[in-house]
Amino acid sequence: MPNPSSTNARDHAKLIQAQDQFVASWGRMGSVWGISRTMAEVHALLYITGEPMCTDQIMDRLGVSRGNVSMSVRALLDWSVIEKVRLPSDRKEYYQAELDVWSMLRAIARERIKREVDPMLDALDEIAQLAPEVKSSDTQEARDLKQRIDAVREGFELITTLTHKFAGPSGAGLKTAAKLLAKAPVGSKRPTRTHSAKKRTKKNGGQA
Amino acid sequence: MPNPSSTNARDHAKLIQAQDQFVASWGRMGSVWGISRTMAEVHALLYITGEPMCTDQIMDRLGVSRGNVSMSVRALLDWSVIEKVRLPSDRKEYYQAELDVWSMLRAIARERIKREVDPMLDALDEIAQLAPEVKSSDTQEARDLKQRIDAVREGFELITTLTHKFAGPSGAGLKTAAKLLAKAPVGSKRPTRTHSAKKRTKKNGGQA
DNA sequence: GTGGGATTTCAGAGTTTTTTGAAATGACTG
DNA sequence: CAGTCATTTCAAAAAACTCTGAAATCCCAC
Numbered sequence: 491m492p493n494p495s496s497t498n499a500r501d502h503a504k505l506i507q508a509q510d511q512f513v514a515s516w517g518r519m520g521s522v523w524g525i526s527r528t529m530a531e532v533h534a535l536l537y538i539t540g541e542p543m544c545t546d547q548i549m550d551r552l553g554v555s556r557g558n559v560s561m562s563v564r565a566l567l568d569w570s571v572i573e574k575v576r577l578p579s580d581r582k583e584y585y586q587a588e589l590d591v592w593s594m595l596r597a598i599a600r601e602r603i604k605r606e607v608d609p610m611l612d613a614l615d616e617i618a619q620l621a622p623e624v625k626s627s628d629t630q631e632a633r634d635l636k637q638r639i640d641a642v643r644e645g646f647e648l649i650t651t652l653t654h655k656f657a658g659p660s661g662a663g664l665k666t667a668a669k670l671l672a673k674a675p676v677g678s679k680r681p682t683r684t685h686s687a688k689k690r691t692k693k694n695g696g697q698a
Numbered sequence: 699m700p701n702p703s704s705t706n707a708r709d710h711a712k713l714i715q716a717q718d719q720f721v722a723s724w725g726r727m728g729s730v731w732g733i734s735r736t737m738a739e740v741h742a743l744l745y746i747t748g749e750p751m752c753t754d755q756i757m758d759r760l761g762v763s764r765g766n767v768s769m770s771v772r773a774l775l776d777w778s779v780i781e782k783v784r785l786p787s788d789r790k791e792y793y794q795a796e797l798d799v800w801s802m803l804r805a806i807a808r809e810r811i812k813r814e815v816d817p818m819l820d821a822l823d824e825i826a827q828l829a830p831e832v833k834s835s836d837t838q839e840a841r842d843l844k845q846r847i848d849a850v851r852e853g854f855e856l857i858t859t860l861t862h863k864f865a866g867p868s869g870a871g872l873k874t875a876a877k878l879l880a881k882a883p884v885g886s887k888r889p890t891r892t893h894s895a896k897k898r899t900k901k902n903g904g905q906a
Numbered sequence: 907g908t909g910g911g912a913t914t915t916c917a918g919a920g921t922t923t924t925t926t927g928a929a930a931t932g933a934c935t936g
Numbered sequence: 937c938a939g940t941c942a943t944t945t946c947a948a949a950a951a952a953c954t955c956t957g958a959a960a961t962c963c964c965a966c
Binding site (some may be wrong): 521544545546556557560561564581582583 | 911912913914915916922
């Protein structure tokens with residue numbers, strides 16, 4: 491590279507370095523999110539640069555295979571955290587990240603619920619089919635079992651509802667939610683021992 | 699322990715089956731939480747039965763090795779979702795699960811933040827060391843970079859704060875938080891059921 | 907159609923995580 | 937303390953997961 495202004499050249503290097511480091515961290519974290527490292531890195535790269543990039547650019551910058559980029563990009567499109575862009579000058583597909591962080595965090599929350607909580611709820615529904623038969627000869631054991639399953643289900647249903655409300659595609663407000671909570675007084679450890687929330691089972695199209 | 703009259707015997711089988719299925723689901727989910735399958739299963743077993751159990755009972759019921767049970771139990775103790783119990787009759791250690799679901803969910807949230815968000819925040823701090831040097835010759839690119847990193851950091855910091863507040867060891871209230879949110883009006887949107895009946899059983903979003 | 911690149915797919919190689927099992931250590935009792 | 941049984945540790949095996957690369961497919965301009 492020439493030195494148009496030596497200061498700019500140095501700064502540019504720093505900038506690239508910062509970007510790379512961001513990409514690396516995000517990638518490391520990906521594994522912890524149940525996302526593959528590459529998928530996380532691709533996303534990080536598109537997010538941090540803000541530029542539309544094509545497959546080859548991504549391959550080169552991250553040093554991963556074409557196939558891997560293809561699969562990662564596909565998944566990110568499904569998650570709707572990146573989108574296709576057509577550059578008039580070029581025949582290739584370009585990809586660009588959604589630039590609002592909150593939409594990104596929302597997507598993560600949404601996907602996690604879909605992959606973690608929902609299947610569990612389905613399973614609980616299924617299990618509930620087995621348990622209720624124990625109604626006539628209700629041993630203590632049987633009643634306890636049902637009670638515990640319901641407790642778990644209630645918790646997970648609440649979480650799902652909240653996620654749909656705040657992180658759903660309509661997306662009004664993960665940020666809103668956060669702010670609401672941040673300023674809410676955290677009720678002192680007064681044990682409000684009501685186990686109120688009743689059976690508002692909003693059974694989605696689950697199995698069984 | 700139970701005293702099965704022939705009707706009870708059938709019910710008892712169902713009960714065991716329901717327990718096993720719960721354990722299996724929880725275990726499957728474990729991998730998705732970054733918990734090993736066995737660790738999740740041990741916890742599920744102790745939770746769903748509610749009984750104190752010793753290493754051998756757990757081994758037999760789950761069909762895993764002694765070493766594996768030992769390590770899983772240790773981790774669960776560290777997370778404080780189970781505790782040691784001494785039975786006067788027996789020399790072995792027995793383990794028993796915390797029976798409040800919310801304490802369990804809280805533990806999960808707490809651990810996840812510790813393992814996912816905190817390291818990311820540290821990384822962002824480090825990256826922020828590189829970026830600021832780009833202040834004088836501020837290209838648009840440089841300013842964008844800083845702005846994006848800050849946006850991410852803000853988001854993650856908010857999440858951390860909230861988790862400490864609501865899921866921290868003092869633990870006042872994941873449930874409280876959920877309730878606060880559940881009744882809060884969401885932004886401009888009326889609480890209509892527009893997309894309520896969404897198919898829960900949906901294919902995983904194309905993740906490799 | 908046809909040619910030439912862009913994209914997708916997927917079997918197998920490579921990597922990481924989890925589990926096993928047996929030896930080492932610890933803990934209690936007589 | 938010596939014996940017995942419980943628990944922990946850890947190297948190596950097994951399982952799960954991710955990535956590669958080349959062949960197959962798609963897509964568009966001519």
